[in-house]
Amino acid sequence: MRTYTSQSAILSDIQSGQLKLRDLVQHYLRQIEGNKHLNAFLETFSEEALARAAEVEQRIQSGKAGKLAGMVISLKDNICYKGHKVSASSKILAGFESLYSATVVERILEEDAIIIGRTNCDEFAMGASTENSAFGPVLNYADTTRVPGGSSGGCAVSVQADMCLASLGSDTGGSIRQPAAFCGLYGLKPTYGRISRWGLIAYASSFDQIGPVTKSVEDMALLLEVMAGADGHDATASSKPAEAYSKLLNSDKKYKIAYIKDCLDSEGIDAEVKAQTLVTIEQLKAAGHEVVSVEFPYLDYMVPTYYVLTTAEASSNLARFSGLHYGYRSANATDMESSFRKSRSEGFGPEVKRRIMLGTLVLSAEHYDAYYTKGLKVRRVIRNATDALLKDNDFLLLPTTPTPAFKLGEKAANPVSMYLADIFTVQANISGNPAVTIPVGKHSNGMPYGLQLMGRHFEEASLLAFAKQVMNEQATAT
Ligand code: GLN
Numbered sequence: 001m002r003t004y005t006s007q008s009a010i011l012s013d014i015q016s017g018q019l020k021l022r023d024l025v026q027h028y029l030r031q032i033e034g035n036k037h038l039n040a041f042l043e044t045f046s047e048e049a050l051a052r053a054a055e056v057e058q059r060i061q062s063g064k065a066g067k068l069a070g071m072v073i074s075l076k077d078n079i080c081y082k083g084h085k086v087s088a089s090s091k092i093l094a095g096f097e098s099l100y101s102a103t104v105v106e107r108i109l110e111e112d113a114i115i116i117g118r119t120n121c122d123e124f125a126m127g128a129s130t131e132n133s134a135f136g137p138v139l140n141y142a143d144t145t146r147v148p149g150g151s152s153g154g155c156a157v158s159v160q161a162d163m164c165l166a167s168l169g170s171d172t173g174g175s176i177r178q179p180a181a182f183c184g185l186y187g188l189k190p191t192y193g194r195i196s197r198w199g200l201i202a203y204a205s206s207f208d209q210i211g212p213v214t215k216s217v218e219d220m221a222l223l224l225e226v227m228a229g230a231d232g233h234d235a236t237a238s239s240k241p242a243e244a245y246s247k248l249l250n251s252d253k254k255y256k257i258a259y260i261k262d263c264l265d266s267e268g269i270d271a272e273v274k275a276q277t278l279v280t281i282e283q284l285k286a287a288g289h290e291v292v293s294v295e296f297p298y299l300d301y302m303v304p305t306y307y308v309l310t311t312a313e314a315s316s317n318l319a320r321f322s323g324l325h326y327g328y329r330s331a332n333a334t335d336m337e338s339s340f341r342k343s344r345s346e347g348f349g350p351e352v353k354r355r356i357m358l359g360t361l362v363l364s365a366e367h368y369d370a371y372y373t374k375g376l377k378v379r380r381v382i383r384n385a386t387d388a389l390l391k392d393n394d395f396l397l398l399p400t401t402p403t404p405a406f407k408l409g410e411k412a413a414n415p416v417s418m419y420l421a422d423i424f425t426v427q428a429n430i431s432g433n434p435a436v437t438i439p440v441g442k443h444s445n446g447m448p449y450g451l452q453l454m455g456r457h458f459e460e461a462s463l464l465a466f467a468k469q470v471m472n473e474q475a476t477a478t
Helices: 007-015 021-034 046-061 103-110 153-160 177-182 217-227 271-286 299-320 336-347 350-362 368-392 415-422 426-431 460-477
Strands: 041-044 072-076 114-119 166-171 186-189 209-214 256-260 290-294 395-399 435-442 448-454
Touching: 007 021, 007 046, 007 217, 021 041, 021 046, 021 072, 021 114, 041 153, 046 114, 072 153, 103 114, 103 217, 114 153, 153 166, 153 177, 153 209, 166 186, 166 217, 177 186, 177 435, 177 448, 186 217, 186 460, 209 217, 217 460, 256 271, 256 368, 271 290, 271 395, 271 435, 271 448, 271 460, 299 350, 299 368, 299 415, 299 426, 350 368, 368 395, 368 426, 435 460, 448 460
Parallel strands: 072 114, 072 166, 256 290, 256 395
Antiparallel strands: 041 114, 166 209, 186 209, 186 435, 395 448, 435 448
8 A cells, every 4th residue: 555645645546446445444454553562542443434434435436525535534532522432641531431522523524534543642631752641652653762752642653654644633832743743744733713622621721722733734734624713612712714725825925934043042952953944944045035033032931931821721620530520530539538639649640740739839829920920921921022023024933843852761750851842832832823843854863853834823824835835945955
């Protein structure tokens, strides 16, 4: 079976009779089975996916298929799919089955996507390496001694190792973009409010967004187009109409692009990642774009602001997992109070507990003003500064991550070094802007890495079109 990198290639092979959709699903299932050691999937929905393949194939042949026909997709284990298990890779949701489907799931199914299974992630999406899952770490397919990134590590590896064509993940501080970059893929964190969060297990509600991980800009645009738009179930989902993003990808417009020099000079940035970013900047200039270096004096505040605010929101969001209503309940409890305490102590992993405690401190009466209120103010300052920057410039360009994928265990013992893995991705979640990662390079150690592009609120159409231009320009230059 050839390796498909876009839905359009699959669709045209089905239409011309060269490919049966069932065979493709079977191929993906074999890939999943043969690469079990990567630990990317927690569960496959094999029978269902195969049955659906036959139905969708018929609709394709009769010309009645939806926009996503031929696309086989995995779901991060924090997106609800009615009648299927969902656990946020936590022991505390053991045995829990979704009572309804996320809006994104309903929308992709309506357009004939096939969901092949649910993928492993950091527990409650808290992490940058997928080592915090209650079900063991996910391994990077390009080098199994390295992490795939996180928290959507299973999503990224499922696409990287050809176990499906695309995946839906969630991004609160980089969880789509960072693993996509570590696995040589495309990833999009849409504008906050562009996609409904209904049916996404919340980590930090004012930061979380669902988005795609794919092998092409085209598929990223197509999935956004299908998922975006207002939703009566989520008041934070914008009523701004979604655009036909996949039809708006071809542009030869010349843009003004900014990069933050301090990012490239920051401590800990890999020399090759920096050099490649500078090469891309030169390629863009040669192609007629204007690229300027700008000051952005808030870099040191990004990660602290992110952790103050997200842990506060997490401590509130995760209060509902008490052992009473859902999933795991301790067998050692003797009364209600000890049932809460023991179910939570036994059900949550160490990183989740650390964040609940931190968030509880941030929101406590004595510290609320010093941390939470202050954090909100800094968030506003960062958002205003980002908006100002994107008023004068069309896009902000920066590496997705300071380094390619690190070794398993390398940062696990030091939470702060793990938190700093997100230094370039958290800005888009603090400010709400859309951001993509595109696979621009391969390190001499064999690992891929990405370039990040950030755009104005709700201007995904031009952001994706520009991402395509950058990839085309790179292809012509090399
Ligand atoms: N790595 C970041 C964290 O641990 C981001 C996670 C995410 O985007 N869900 O919070």
